Amino acid sequence: MKRDTAISASETTYDSIMTGHIGLESEHEEYRERVREFAETEVAPVVDDYEERDEFPLDLVDELGEAGLYGVTIPERYGGEGRDYRSFVLTIEELCRIWKVPAGVVSLSGSLVGHTLQKFGSERQREEWLTDVFTQNQVTAVSLTEPQAGSDANALETTAERDGDEFVIDGHKVWTSHGEVADLIFVVARTDDTGSHDDVSIIGVPNPGERDGVEFVRDIPCMEGGAVVENEVKYENLRVPVENLVGEEGRGFRYIMEALDIGRLGVAAQSTGILQGCLDESARFADEREQFGEPIRNNQGVSFKLADMKMDLEAARLLTYSAAAKLDAGERVTQDAAIAKTFASDAAMEGAVEAVQVLGSRGYSKDYPVERFMREAKGTQIYEGTNEINRSVVARHLYD
Template structure:
């Protein structure tokens, strides 16, 4: 595996790094504290083509690949995770299911707006009583007169209630075979009668991102809104999650590296006992361990992405990357807070946001325990 970025990848990385520093950093603190969605930043990211990075040009995409998306996510998360998760969910969870499994008509209908960032899509898998047990889906959908009638609810759904959300793809039980649920994926446009978006959650972190509980009360959509093959919705979403774990690993690496960036800067400026604290071995070792964790996690997601793009099995590698990177993010956020001391506990400093944002990375898109289960299964246990 070649860890050297090509000229094209490096140009993208540098462009997003510059955008994050110039456009995101000056405004995100206030948006975060108000719990306000960053519409202007999303618009600018759309104009840059970030929402279309891994999609074919015929659907309005940039003709890039999944690794390009990961590089963008890492650079955004070095500054802020709310903006990064908005991009990640919009691409890998909102648009990717349609790109991977949609009919040509569905792709032509929905992907151009999603690729441009003018509209956002959401991914409705998790339910309040299910959590990691996604197969325990209770939302139902039945055919009636050429329409799907959907009833149920979804929880913790990102990008589902913004002013520019165009659709949510949900899993629903559409039948049973041999005592097993038949789970299918159905696209539900925003504003459909009976589709209710609950008020946003009061969250510990990711406060500038959009997250809601969703309710479906006799929601009717045309039969052709079935995404992919009937009864394959659960399997389709699991494959989307395998890819998404690489993206979340990249986002986690960005947060972990952002902790290093902030800590190095602060350690050079902050003086104690007559010297910058960065001259003391205790601080040096703390930051050195942070850099080692970020570096190792980056190699893990690069490896998983390389296998994915090569068409090789990558389930185990994606789980390893997600596990290692989310742990690195959490450990580095804790360490950065220690470097900053009392200031690290203040929301005006980036590390305060990093500390609040890190924990969800060990939970979302598969908990750390689920990643260990996947790794063990791939080892034949």
């Protein structure tokens, strides 16, 4: 039996997050309530089952779409909800308070794929791909990282050569999240060979699982667990029509960098939600667990851990909301998003380690979610630019 003394996720949070935040309107707080209810009633009861079965939650993606929580910022005419970026981060935060995997789908589809298609895609791509993703609740993926091209993304060697009215794609990618369950993959490839950023283009590959030339070599076993899908992929003589080029040839690197601002805000929101989950679980446990005849929260050594989590949580939340509000005001948020992502993910990792400590042996078991929060938090320090790379972004923009 799980959670012998813990309270289920649906019970009251110990944190006073509903008191309003700078940058949020009352409609955002109402929207947050909607997402929270979905997360507690639809996600919380099934997360352990999916995790135990190592199964990607395709049904949950469908339910998110049905509940109007998937294409949050995508215009309604393309099947989305037409909301702002503050709603986007709230959706991800509230889902991550319970489970990161479905939030990761909302984050990736809304940022790297959704934003890029909406802003740079052709009208045909918007009407077909974008609309299909958000009306049919499809999963998307981005194939950028390669074995030799991680932080240095421009070291990518995948090529897309023109052959008549087709591109022929050849290359080896790693860490393509959602790859084999995706209905649409953005493959990032060189369409020229000068070695500069201006060689790089994005090519859309719909229905990748049904194509000759796409081999999902393996699902990389990773710390987060088996429910998330992280593929190593080989593209060999993959032929797609030239009209699958997204935007202009040679502009792909710039498109990815712009969309990463939004992606990093999504990761900041993931981290904030994970940290909230850690605080909820550990504050509740510290209130109920008695040792030496009293609740363990009466010990300063325990209560200071909770206080540190609360302080970091408030700071992470404000950085995330403030960057989202700037984005809603039409500003470029490269530095703000890097700050929010780095601060929030470091805080989530630290908070998760302490949450495990507050729960003692129970925190180390899979009977409680904090060990999973710790595994989820670690990823947020690495993907969408490691925190070292994000610190470099912050430093570079000091001189703008």
